Amino acid sequence: MYTLxxxxxxxxxxxxxxxxxxxxxxxxxxxxxxxxxxxxxxxxGKYDKNFTVLDNEFTQIINVEIIYLNENYSGAYExxxxxxxxxxxxxxxxxxVVAPVCIDWNGKYNVSNGDKGKIVGWGxxxxxxxxxxxxxxxxxxxxxxxxxxxxxxxxxxLVTFDKFCAGxxxxxxxxxxxxxxxxxxxxxxxxxxxGVANIKDPTSNNSITVFIDIRHHVGWIRKLYIKYYNHDIxxxxxxxxxxxxxxxxxxxETITYGTLINQNxxxxxxxxxxxxxxxxxxxxVCQGNGKWISTSDKLCFSxxxxxxxxxx
Numbered sequence: 001m002y003t004l005x006x007x008x009x010x011x012x013x014x015x016x017x018x019x020x021x022x023x024x025x026x027x028x029x030x031x032x033x034x035x036x037x038x039x040x041x042x043x044x045g046k047y048d049k050n051f052t053v054l055d056n057e058f059t060q061i062i063n064v065e066i067i068y069l070n071e072n073y074s075g076a077y078e079x080x081x082x083x084x085x086x087x088x089x090x091x092x093x094x095x096x097v098v099a100p101v102c103i104d105w106n107g108k109y110n111v112s113n114g115d116k117g118k119i120v121g122w123g124x125x126x127x128x129x130x131x132x133x134x135x136x137x138x139x140x141x142x143x144x145x146x147x148x149x150x151x152x153x154x155x156x157x158l159v160t161f162d163k164f165c166a167g168x169x170x171x172x173x174x175x176x177x178x179x180x181x182x183x184x185x186x187x188x189x190x191x192x193x194x195g196v197a198n199i200k201d202p203t204s205n206n207s208i209t210v211f212i213d214i215r216h217h218v219g220w221i222r223k224l225y226i227k228y229y230n231h232d233i234x235x236x237x238x239x240x241x242x243x244x245x246x247x248x249x250x251x252x253e254t255i256t257y258g259t260l261i262n263q264n265x266x267x268x269x270x271x272x273x274x275x276x277x278x279x280x281x282x283x284x285v286c287q288g289n290g291k292w293i294s295t296s297d298k299l300c301f302s303x304x305x306x307x308x309x310x311x312x
Contacts (some may be wrong), residue, residue, distance in 0.1 A: 002041060002051045004130070007121045009182030009193050010100045012229040013091035016042060017221065018180035019196055019212065020069040020084040028075075033067040040064035042088060045098045047134045049122045058097040063089040068224060070217065080160035082198055083212050085224045096259055099237060101184055101193045103225075105218060109187040111194055115141045117166060117185040119197065121178040130178075139166035139183065139207065141194075147210065155201050162216035164195060167208035177209040189240040234263040236286035243275035243300030249283075263288035271300035 006022035023033060023040075043051060045058035065087045072081040092098060111117070116138045122130040123137070147165035148156055159165070166183055177183075183195040195211030214221070238246055238259045246255040247268050261267060269282040278301060284294040 004049060004051070004122065004178075006179045007181030007197065008042065008086060009184075009196070010044065010092060010098070011103055011193065011221070012100060012225060013094065014088045015225060015228055016086040016088065017182065017193065017196060017214075018084045018086055019198055020073045020082045022180055023067050023084055024069060024073070024075055026075075028069075031069040031071055031073070033069070035064045035067065038063050040067070040086075042086060044092055045095075049130060049132050049134075056097075058095050060092060060098070062092065065089040070220060079158045080162050081217070083196060083217050083220075085221065087224075087228055094235070094260060099258075099260070101182060102190050103214070103218065103221065104187070104192050104194075105222060107215060107218075109185075109192060111141045111185050113141060113143055113146060115185060117141060117183045117194060118191070119166075119177050119181050119183045121181040121197075123177055137177065137207075139177070139209070140168060141166050141185070142208070144213070150208070151201065155203075158199055159210055162213050163198060163210050164213050165208050165210050166195065167206060169206050169208065183211055190237075234288050235260045236263075236288070236290050236292055237261075238267065239292075241300075243272050243302065245270050245272050261286045269294075269296070269299055275300040275302060 006018050008016040008018040011017055040063070042062050042064060044060050044062070045056065047055045068085040068087070070081040070083045073083070094100070118136060118138055120134055120136045123135050142165035144159070144161070144164050147163070148159045150165070151159060177197045177200070179197055181197045182193045183197065184191040185194050186192070193214055195213055197209050198212050199210045200208070238255060238257055238261055240257040247253060247270070248255065249266050249268055255267065263286050265286050267284050267286075269284060271277040278299055279296050282294070282296045282299045284292045287293055
């Protein structure tokens with residue numbers, strides 16, 4: 001019988017980001033925990049919290065091979081560096097339903113106070129029990145300093161240098177946040193993992209959760225990412241681009257955003273109603289590993305933009 005202990009975020013076919021305190025035990029001799037047998041399992045593509053329910057054809061139950069706790073994490077009373085990487089015994093099969101989240105490896109993107117990120121999980125209801133089905137919440141970002149200043153010294157010490165908050169003081173409704181669940185923000189039409197749900201003030205009934213800030217641990221994550229991920233994913237994810245509609249060559253059927261496209265497959269690009277097409281023909285080709293070659297940087301422009309330009 002398995003019990004839900006923590007959430008996580010897929011960053012590669014065999015790698016999951018979660019929190020360290022979910023797996024830390026007294027007298028651990030190493031931050032690299034080898035898992036024998038099936039004492040831990042990871043479920044992806046799940047909607048129903050019941051582990052025994054196979055929700056759909058995308059649901060996968062996979063054994064855990066190794067759990068890495070951050071090298072600077074020293075146990076339940078070490079509030080910083082509370083992050084873990086789970087190595088799976090086999091690769092997750094990706095689809096339109098199950099896909100990895102992006103990591104901002106180079107610190108290109110910033111999030112400002114009030115920006116809303118998304119998190120999914122089986123959060124707790126008012127009576128303390130968890131929702132039976134997956135819940136999605138939208139939480140506004142609160143930077144580290146603002147977050148720290150919201151609390152008294154007893155809880156304030158838990159908001160270490162590598163954390164931020166998300167949620168609302170006025171929001172008393174249940175949220176999806178469970179320990180280890182990822183908070184993502186959209187940049188350039190892709191979802192980026194920004195935080196990992198860590199702790200919540202037990203004396204408060206608002207929606208604010210404290211998150212581990214991924215930016216402080218990118219170097220450590222990168223080392224394990226390079227070690228375990230062989231970069232041979234044979235597909236790309238069709239991006240959301242304003243005004244652009246996609247189809248396969250020889251077909252008039254529209255392909256939806258987020259569809260997985262196999263390597264070397266050609267996708268035709270056209271403009272939706274209300275947009276002007278800058279070039280007569282445009283297409284993109286999947287190179288694999290999520291990378292595209294496109295014949296145009298900007299294909300579709302709003303017709304309103306063209307009219308204004310002419311009047312000007």
